[in-house]
Amino acid sequence: GETVSVETTSVDPLPSWNEGKTKEAIMAFVEGVTREGSPTFVPQADRIATFDNDGNLWSEQPFYxxxxxxxxxxxxxxxxxxxxxxxxxxxxxxxxxxxxxxxxxxxxxxxxxxxxxxxxxxxxxxxxxxxxxxxARHPRFDQPYNTLVYQPMLELLDYLRDNGFTTFIVSGGGIDFMRPWTEEVYGIPPHQVVGSSIKAEFDYNAGSPVIRKLPELDFIDDKAGKPVGIHKFIGKKPIFASGNSDGDLQMLQYTASNPKGAFMLYLHHTDAEREWAYDRDSHIGRLDKGLDEAREKGWTVIDMKTDWKVVYPFQTVE
Amino acid sequence: GETVSVETTSVDPLPSWNEGKTKEAIMAFVEGVTREGSPTFVPQADRIATFDNDGNLWSEQPFYxxxxxxxxxxxxxxxxxxxxxxxxxxxxxxxxxxxxxxxxxxxxxxxxxxxxxxxxxxxxxxxxxxxxxxxARHPRFDQPYNTLVYQPMLELLDYLRDNGFTTFIVSGGGIDFMRPWTEEVYGIPPHQVVGSSIKAEFDYNAGSPVIRKLPELDFIDDKAGKPVGIHKFIGKKPIFASGNSDGDLQMLQYTASNPKGAFMLYLHHTDAEREWAYDRDSHIGRLDKGLDEAREKGWTVIDMKTDWKVVYPFQTVE
Ligand SMILES: [Ca+2]
Ligand SMILES: [Ca+2]
Structure with missing residues (x-):
C-alpha cells in the first residue's frame, strides 16, 4: 500500500497503456482513493476491485x-x-x-x-x-490459451494491488476452470475467484477424502448473478469494477451505487488487427446496453486500439 | 511473513496459552511449515487455515x-x-x-x-x-456477544497470519450474520468467511441497486458441507483446521488428507468455571466421534481448562 506510492511517482505503473484520458482517469481515481486526507480516501480493507475474465483479462474469440x-x-x-x-x-x-x-x-x-x-x-x-x-493451442495465435491475457490488464491488477486493493475475478466462466491457473497468471488466488459452478459432494472415500463434481448446476455468475456472486463470495461492495459486455452491466451498476465512490470500467474490443473488434452484434461478449449506459453515466471505456500499446505479453518488445 | 519470525523468537506469540504439549505442537508445526529448507516447508500461498466459529472462536452456550x-x-x-x-x-x-x-x-x-x-x-x-x-447482552456474562471470543484463539489467528497463513472461518453459522463483525473482531475479512446461506437476488431498484435476501436455503456449511464449502469458497485444501464438534469432523478429515502435511486441532470444552464443560452428550457442539478420531489419529486436542491461561479478553489481567 502506502510504501509503494513513492515508487509509482517515478516509475510508470501502466507502461503498456498509452497516455490519454483512460489512463489518466484510472490513475486519478487510485490517487484519490489512496491519499490520506483526500476527500475520496477509502480504507485499504474496502478497496475491493472486481474483474470479469472472458474478453476482459483474456480473449474470448472465436468462442469462449x-x-x-x-x-x-x-x-x-x-x-x-x-x-x-x-x-x-x-x-x-x-x-x-x-x-x-x-x-x-x-x-x-x-x-x-x-x-x-x-x-x-x-x-x-x-x-x-x-x-x-x-x-492446447489457440487456432489464430498458436499459443497456449492462458498466454492470451492482456498485458495492460496484468499491469492494472498489479497497480491496484500495489495500492492496497484486493483484486477479484467475477466471471460467468466456471470457477473450477479458472482457479487452477489464475494465481500464477493474474496473481489472483483461488479464494478471490468468483464464477459459475456445478454442485459438489464430499466423499470420505475410505479415508482418502475427495470432493466429487455433480452434474447439477449450482450458481450462474452472470448478469444479475454477478452482484449476487459478489455478495455471496466477497461480502463487500466493490469500489472498482471492470468488464467488457452486457453480462457485466449489473456488476457495474451495483458498484456504481457504492456510497464511498467507485470506478466503472468497460473494455471495448476495437482492434481487429491485434485482437478482435466486436460489440453490439456479437454473439460472444456482446456490448450494447452497457456501452450506452457507460456513455450516459460517464463510465470509463477502454478503446483497445488507441489505449493499449500492446495487447498480449508475447507481443511485448523489450 | 518472514519479517516477523525474528520477533516471534523473542516474544511469546501465544501468551494466553500455558506451556505444554498443545502449545508446543502448534508452534512446532508452524516452525516446520515456515522455515526454508524444512522437509515440511509449505509455500506461503498454500498456508490455508480454517476455523470453525461457534464454540471454537466464540462461545455457543446456552445456545447458538x-x-x-x-x-x-x-x-x-x-x-x-x-x-x-x-x-x-x-x-x-x-x-x-x-x-x-x-x-x-x-x-x-x-x-x-x-x-x-x-x-x-x-x-x-x-x-x-x-x-x-x-x-444485546449475554445472560451469564452481561457482555456483548461478540466479546465472548477466546483470547487464546485470537492470538493463534494472529500468530498464523504473522507466519504467512491466510485465515478463514468455515462455520455452520450464517455467513451474513458473521461478516458484519469478523473483520474487526478476528481480523478476518468478509471474503474469508465461509458459512451457511440463504439465496439472494439482485434488484436494480430504480437505479439504487440492492441485494435482497430470499426465504430459501442456499447452502448448509456443516458436517460434509464443510469440505464442500472449503472447495467452493477457498478452492485449496487447508493445511491447518480447527473445530470443536462432530460438525467439524469432515473438515478435519479433508484437511488431514493434504499431501503437504496438515495440523488438525480440536477444542475440548472442559472448563465449567470460566466457560462451559460439555462434549459427548451435548445438544450444542457435540464432540463425540471427533474426540475418538482425534485420539485414534493423534490430532491435537485443546483442553480448555489446562491449556488456556485466560478464556475471554475481558478476563485478561494486565
Ligand atoms: Ca466478458
Ligand atoms: Ca462449532
Whole structure:
C-alpha cells in the first residue's frame, strides 16, 4: 500500500497503456482513493476491485476458451461413450459441425459442460485443466490459451494491488476452470475467484477424502448473478469494477451505487488487427446496453486500439 | 511473513496459552511449515487455515448466539405479525417457552431464520446484526456477544497470519450474520468467511441497486458441507483446521488428507468455571466421534481448562 506510492511517482505503473484520458482517469481515481486526507480516501480493507475474465483479462474469440476445453474433453472421452455418436450436442461436436453445435443453444452447452466437468473429483478436474493448458493451442495465435491475457490488464491488477486493493475475478466462466491457473497468471488466488459452478459432494472415500463434481448446476455468475456472486463470495461492495459486455452491466451498476465512490470500467474490443473488434452484434461478449449506459453515466471505456500499446505479453518488445 | 519470525523468537506469540504439549505442537508445526529448507516447508500461498466459529472462536452456550439474535429479531417484528401468536415456532418463542421452541426441531429453527433473516436487503440485515451486537447482552456474562471470543484463539489467528497463513472461518453459522463483525473482531475479512446461506437476488431498484435476501436455503456449511464449502469458497485444501464438534469432523478429515502435511486441532470444552464443560452428550457442539478420531489419529486436542491461561479478553489481567 502506502510504501509503494513513492515508487509509482517515478516509475510508470501502466507502461503498456498509452497516455490519454483512460489512463489518466484510472490513475486519478487510485490517487484519490489512496491519499490520506483526500476527500475520496477509502480504507485499504474496502478497496475491493472486481474483474470479469472472458474478453476482459483474456480473449474470448472465436468462442469462449472454456467451450474449447469442453469440446476437447468430450472428444477425448468419446471412445468411452459410443452413444454420443447419435446424441446431440455430442453428435455435432464429434462431426466438427460447429453450426449444428451452436444450434443446440444453452441446453446443449450445459450438456457439454456436465459431460466434461462433472462425475470426477475436483483434483482430477484440476489436473485436466492444467493438462489442457499445456497441450492446447489457440487456432489464430498458436499459443497456449492462458498466454492470451492482456498485458495492460496484468499491469492494472498489479497497480491496484500495489495500492492496497484486493483484486477479484467475477466471471460467468466456471470457477473450477479458472482457479487452477489464475494465481500464477493474474496473481489472483483461488479464494478471490468468483464464477459459475456445478454442485459438489464430499466423499470420505475410505479415508482418502475427495470432493466429487455433480452434474447439477449450482450458481450462474452472470448478469444479475454477478452482484449476487459478489455478495455471496466477497461480502463487500466493490469500489472498482471492470468488464467488457452486457453480462457485466449489473456488476457495474451495483458498484456504481457504492456510497464511498467507485470506478466503472468497460473494455471495448476495437482492434481487429491485434485482437478482435466486436460489440453490439456479437454473439460472444456482446456490448450494447452497457456501452450506452457507460456513455450516459460517464463510465470509463477502454478503446483497445488507441489505449493499449500492446495487447498480449508475447507481443511485448523489450 | 518472514519479517516477523525474528520477533516471534523473542516474544511469546501465544501468551494466553500455558506451556505444554498443545502449545508446543502448534508452534512446532508452524516452525516446520515456515522455515526454508524444512522437509515440511509449505509455500506461503498454500498456508490455508480454517476455523470453525461457534464454540471454537466464540462461545455457543446456552445456545447458538445466532439463535438468540433470531429470537430477538422475531420478538421485535411480532407486532407486525399478529398471526405468529398462533403459529409454531413463533408461538413458543413469543411465550418464552424454550422447551416447546426446541421441540419444533430443525424445521422450526429454519422458519425462525427465514422470518428473521429473509425479505430484506443485505444492507438492512447487516445493520440489524450490528445493532443487535451493540444492544444485546449475554445472560451469564452481561457482555456483548461478540466479546465472548477466546483470547487464546485470537492470538493463534494472529500468530498464523504473522507466519504467512491466510485465515478463514468455515462455520455452520450464517455467513451474513458473521461478516458484519469478523473483520474487526478476528481480523478476518468478509471474503474469508465461509458459512451457511440463504439465496439472494439482485434488484436494480430504480437505479439504487440492492441485494435482497430470499426465504430459501442456499447452502448448509456443516458436517460434509464443510469440505464442500472449503472447495467452493477457498478452492485449496487447508493445511491447518480447527473445530470443536462432530460438525467439524469432515473438515478435519479433508484437511488431514493434504499431501503437504496438515495440523488438525480440536477444542475440548472442559472448563465449567470460566466457560462451559460439555462434549459427548451435548445438544450444542457435540464432540463425540471427533474426540475418538482425534485420539485414534493423534490430532491435537485443546483442553480448555489446562491449556488456556485466560478464556475471554475481558478476563485478561494486565
Ligand atoms: Ca466478458
Ligand atoms: Ca462449532
Amino acid at each position: 476458451f472454456q467451450l474449447q476445453f469442453a469440446i476437447d474433453r468430450v472428444r477425448a472421452m468419446a471412445s468411452d461413450h459410443p452413444e454420443w455418436k447419435d446424441q446431440q450436442p455430442f453428435k455435432a461436436l464429434l462431426e466438427g459441425d460447429m453450426q449444428a453445435l451452436m444450434a443446440e443453444g444453452e441446453p446443449g452447452l450445459i450438456k457439454l459442460v456436465m459431460a466434461s466437468h462433472a462425475g470426477m473429483t475436483t483434483a482430477d478436474f484440476d489436473a485436466s485443466v492444467k493438462d489442457w493448458l499445456e497441450r | 448466539f445466532q439463535l438468540q439474535f433470531a429470537i430477538d429479531r422475531v420478538r421485535a417484528m411480532a407486532s407486525d405479525h399478529p398471526e405468529w401468536k398462533d403459529q409454531q415456532p413463533f408461538k413458543a418463542l413469543l411465550e418464552g417457552d424454550m422447551q416447546a421452541l426446541m421441540a419444533e426441531g430443525e424445521p422450526g429453527l429454519i422458519k425462525l431464520v427465514m422470518a428473521s433473516h429473509a425479505g430484506m436487503t443485505t444492507a438492512d440485515f447487516d445493520a440489524s446484526v450490528k445493532d443487535w451486537l451493540e444492544r
